Amino acid sequence: MIGCSVDSWFANKAWVESGTLAGGIKKLDYALLSDLSKNIARDYGVLNETTGFAMRGTFLIDPNGVVQAYSVNPAALGRDVDAILRDLAALSLGKPCPVNWKPGKPTL
């Protein structure tokens, strides 16, 4: 799991340590990556060139480094974490999963 933004690593550290401050988060055990040059967001096609910030892109990358799924939300639309976990569960099974499949349901 890697979160990525155009923030500096200092801003990301402050965010991770912000706790109950407004907009703060609790401690994370995964990486928050700084993309100050904006090259990563640009490479992944999620840089909003007008604002200079990344859109809410989510990429599922398999153990061989191949992109298996992605979705992109605008800044004002938060992600559906359950949907992301469902996709990850389905993909890591390596079997065809039908429409509305949920973890624990039969595969095809």
Added chain:
Amino acid sequence: MAVNVGQKAPAFAGKAVVGGAFKDIKLEDYKGKWVVLWFYPLAFTPV
């Protein structure tokens, strides 16, 4: 879209915060594992 399903994910490297400490990471470090790479506009944005 610069990235397509079924294609190699663009390589990246940079300075990250992991468990409160600064660490240099790269995509290659995660070889053999599934990776969820998620972009967000800015720290402290609540959406």
